Structure formats: C-alpha cells, structure tokens
Amino acid sequence: MYPNRFEYCCPASLQEVLSLLSTHQDEAKLLAGGQSLLSMMKLRLANPTYLIDLARIPGLNAIGEENGQISIGAMTTYAQIKGSHLLRNKCPLLPQTATLVADVQVRNRGTIGGSLAHADPAADMSAAILALGAEMKVVGPKGERWIKAEDFFVTMMTTVLDPDEILTEIRVPILKDEKTVYLKNAPRPSDFAIVGIAVCLKLNHQGTCEDIAMGVTGITDKAYRARDVEEVLRGRKLEPKIIKEAASEIIHGVEVNENIHASKEFRSHIARVYANRAIQAASKGLVRVISEDG
Numbered sequence: 001m002y003p004n005r006f007e008y009c010c011p012a013s014l015q016e017v018l019s020l021l022s023t024h025q026d027e028a029k030l031l032a033g034g035q036s037l038l039s040m041m042k043l044r045l046a047n048p049t050y051l052i053d054l055a056r057i058p059g060l061n062a063i064g065e066e067n068g069q070i071s072i073g074a075m076t077t078y079a080q081i082k083g084s085h086l087l088r089n090k091c092p093l094l095p096q097t098a099t100l101v102a103d104v105q106v107r108n109r110g111t112i113g114g115s116l117a118h119a120d121p122a123a124d125m126s127a128a129i130l131a132l133g134a135e136m137k138v139v140g141p142k143g144e145r146w147i148k149a150e151d152f153f154v155t156m157m158t159t160v161l162d163p164d165e166i167l168t169e170i171r172v173p174i175l176k177d178e179k180t181v182y183l184k185n186a187p188r189p190s191d192f193a194i195v196g197i198a199v200c201l202k203l204n205h206q207g208t209c210e211d212i213a214m215g216v217t218g219i220t221d222k223a224y225r226a227r228d229v230e231e232v233l234r235g236r237k238l239e240p241k242i243i244k245e246a247a248s249e250i251i252h253g254v255e256v257n258e259n260i261h262a263s264k265e266f267r268s269h270i271a272r273v274y275a276n277r278a279i280q281a282a283s284k285g286l287v288r289v290i291s292e293d294g
C-alpha cells in the first residue's frame with residue numbers, strides 16, 4: 001500500500017524543526033527511523049500532510065556521560081545502544097534490552113526516541129527506561145522541559161508530548177552496585193512482547209533489597225512501574241517465597257489486555273512468572289548482553 005500524499009521536509013536544525021511544528025501542528029509528523037510511522041502511513045492510520053525528517057539534525061544521536069548521568073540522543077538507534085561501550089559498562093540494561101527488540105534491520109533504523117514517542121504499549125525500551133527512572137528532555141516553542149519516565153506515557157500510542165514538541169534526549173543514571181535485567185516473552189524472538197519486565201535492583205551485603213524499580217510492558221494500554229511489586233520487596237531478604245509473593249502483585253489494579261497472541265488469563269500468568277524470574281535473575285546478577293549481531 002502507498003501512503004497518502006505528503007510534503008517531505010528535511011530541516012537542518014532543531015530551530016527549523018520547531019518552526020515547522022509550530023506552523024503545521026497536528027498536520028505534521030516527525031520522522032525518526034520510520035519503523036513504526038511508515039507502516040502506519042501505508043495503512044492510512046497516520047496521514048500527515050508534512051513529514052519532518054530528523055535525520056539531519058546535528059547532535060541527536062550521541063551517547064555521552066554528563067554530570068554523573070548518561071545522555072542518549074533521541075535519534076540514537078537500537079544498534080548504537082547495543083554497541084555502546086559506555087552503556088555496556090555503566091548502564092547495561094539498555095544494551096541488553098536493545099538486543100531483544102525486533103530484528104537486525106529494525107534495530108539498525110529504529111531509534112530510542114521514536115520508540116518512546118510512539119508509545120506502543122508493548123515496546124521494550126519503555127520498560128527499561130521506567131526501571132532506570134530515566135528523564136526525558138522535550139523541546140517546544142516555550143523552551144525545554146524534563147519529564148520523568150513514569151509521567152511520560154499516557155495511554156496506548158499517547159504521551160504527554162504536545163504536537164509542537166520534540167523529544168531530544170533521554171538521561172539514565174550511571175549504575176554502580178545495581179543489578180539489572182530485561183526479560184521478554186514473545187511469540188517469536190523478533191516479535192513484540194506479550195510481557196516484558198525490566199528490573200533495577202540494589203541489594204545490601206546481607207542480600208536484603210535496599211531498592212528496586214520494575215518497569216513493565218505488554219500488559220496493559222501503557223508501560224508502567226510495578227509499584228506494588230516493589231513495595232513487597234523493599235527492606236526484605238529476597239527469598240523465593242517473598243519473590244513469589246511480590247511477583248503475584250504485578251497486575252494489581254491493572255486492566256490486562258487480550259489479543260490473538262494471549263488471553264487475559266495467559267498474559268496475567270506469564271506476567272507473574274516473568275516478574276518472578278526477572279527478580280531472581282537480577283538478584284543473582286544473571287545479566288546477559290549478547291555481543292554478536294543477530
């Protein structure tokens with residue numbers, strides 16, 4: 001299928017992007033890797049009159065260390081994240097998550113900013129940035145604002161971004177003693193998650209949970225922090241019984257989706273099983289970053 005007719009704009013600066021967005025508002029769409037947007041345009045689910053390509057905006061695809069945090073440009077691809085030595089050493093949850101997104105082709109084009117702004121309720125990166133307590137920099141006509149990951153997603157395919165704003169950067173903490181893991185259940189390895197669980201866990205020397213953050217994707221209309229699971233674990237020794245009790249809270253107060261891939265019951269069951277496994281894996285430091293391309 002061909003998309004509707006549109007005007008292609010290829011600005012060379014962020015200022016130009018903002019000016020195009022201010023002028024065209026809802027009639028315009030930003031183009032990052034195109035891995036979600038182009039399919040939607042071909043299916044006529046998105047019909048922008050103006051397509052604003054971000055490919056030439058300088059500085060939007062850099063990964064760097066800044067003020068004790070790691071800054072990731074919105075146009076950074078999954079492949080860049082996967083290959084970043086800085087992230088592998090100081091925030092391995094992101095490269096580990098990137099290895100589980102789609103396939104090589106999608107990872108070469110798809111961007112972290114595109115994924116977060118698109119807000120697919122089963123997107124992998126959403127769970128990871130929630131577990132990391134990331135912050136997002138958004139720039140618009142009134143200047144810039146920083147948004148906490150937990151406040152970013154509103155519902156399916158909807159974020160707090162206004163039509164004339166652009167997501168430019170994601171900041172994640174440099175991890176020291178924290179153990180992280182992302183576990184994903186999907187029909188096939190390259191598919192979207194039925195359930196995806198990201199964990200960032202800090203244990204003390206006695207094996208007691210000092211702090212934990214869990215990001216969850218695939219279950220409901222948006223990715224969310226599993227606060228009820230976290231509450232059960234904080235200050236407790238991570239024994240199997242406690243972990244099971246905590247994991248059973250994963251869908252507490254959540255409207256669980258069902259579709260052709262998973263009934264409500266199956267998805268709920270998988271959610272509890274994967275929450276349990278993710279906490280166990282993090283507590284044992286079983287983090288794996290696949291190094292080869294594939």
Ligand SMILES: Cc1cc2nc3c(=O)[nH]c(=O)nc-3n(C[C@H](O)[C@H](O)[C@H](O)COP(=O)(O)OP(=O)(O)OC[C@H]3O[C@@H](n4cnc5c(N)ncnc54)[C@H](O)[C@@H]3O)c2cc1C
Pocket residue numbers: 029030031032033034035036037038074075100101102103106109110111112113114115117118120122123124125161165166167168190191192193
């Ligand atoms: C075959 C296939 C399999 C996939 N499997 C998975 C999977 O397993 N897990 C997963 O998480 N994802 C998966 N995806 C989706 C993929 O991760 C997309 O790349 C991602 O969702 C969108 O990123 P993008 O850079 O391609 O954005 P685009 O498609 O270019 O844009 C997506 C949306 O975000 C907006 N946007 C883009 N950048 C910005 C910005 N900086 N500021 C504001 N708005 C912006 C666009 O206007 C558009 O509305 C899959 C995609 C395909 C085609």
